[in-house]
């Protein structure tokens with residue numbers, strides 16, 4: 001349990017103790033005791049609410065995971081007011097993209113319907129609809145251990161030695177080199193990552209060393225990325241992958257061996273996904289600098305479908321916009337990140353690749369501050385994955 005939880009933590013819930021016990025508790029403490037709230041909703045935890053949290057929250061809020069467990073009514077009920085606040089302010093789940101600017105397959109955000117149900121359940125007194133025994137059990141499936149959620153990969157690769165993560169260790173990104181066994185060029189149509197110790201693994205990215213290009217990033221809610229049907233990355237014979245893992249210490253010291261999984265496409269040839277970058281020139285940010293506008297752009301040298309955007313922003317990043325300026329003069333917003341969460345970096349993977357003609361100018365506008373007390377250089381960069389153009393549904 002974190003210090004923050006102790007401070008803000010669950011409120012005393014004597015609901016089912018009975019009057020005698022309540023009187024005793026009241027006599028022993030001078031703290032105000034919360035009475036059982038009036039129930040004014042027909043929404044129930046086990047039927048209506050747990051399935052929403054299963055989709056949106058248990059990837060992090062479950063036993064042996066990065067955040068405290070919310071899988072049972074007994075665990076979730078004391079947090080009801082905090083859950084309402086977190087979803088109303090859209091701090092949870094942590095996702096920075098503003099709705100309506102691009103549609104993303106890895107968007108963990110609540111739909112309006114889910115959001116309405118959660119808030120109405122809390123406002124209506126947050127009933128369980130369960131017996132006391134059932135309230136201690138999760139009414140929906142919760143994975144106890146990390147699994148390959150998109151199916152067993154064709155090839156699993158791991159860093160050569162386990163990584164020790166001390167208790168309470170601050171955020172730290174560690175880098176591993178992983179040798180692939182490919183004797184000839186290999187097509188790869190999907191990449192996944194499986195944390196060894198999910199209590200300490202917050203994010204991970206996979207790069208191809210030789211071409212220095214981004215291939216995939218993992219977040220707890222998006223375990224794998226697949227390219228569209230028939231499209232693959234090509235990795236050269238003997239390719240080396242760079243795996244970067246973002247660790248955050250747990251209450252105990254643990255040791256992690258995470259794995260990268262590759263889904264292979266054994267066709268000798270076919271459509272290829274390529275990468276390009278939109279970069280800004282290095283910009284000096286003096287100590288204490290307020291959010292500063294930094295721009296960069298790149299031009300598409302061929303028609304393409306934009307499949308994914310992977311931002312690499314500094315720790316002081318506040319917001320980011322990516323727009324496409326088409327040769328016909330029209331402008332399309334592609335991505336807008338606001339209240340950027342540097343602690344939960346995520347790629348943005350389009351549900352359908354966005355078709356863009358040759359000559360399209362991709363313009364990045366980032367705002368980065370420098371809350372630190374030494375000058376830094378900001379150099380925001382976006383890695384883009386392009387696939388052969390298809391009909392756009394943007």
Ligand code: HEC
Pocket residue numbers: 001002004005008053056057058059060061066067068079082083086087092093094108110220221344
């Ligand atoms: C990507 C991981 C992740 C996802 C997904 C996620 N959370 Fe969290 N959440 C966290 C972490 C980490 C914390 C801080 C936990 C701590 O201090 O132990 C947190 C904190 C919270 C808090 C406590 C805030 C406070 O008052 O300090 C609440 C309530 C919460 N989350 C609710 C939710 C709900 C509801 C969902 C789903 C709609 C959700 N979270 C999805 C990682 C996540």
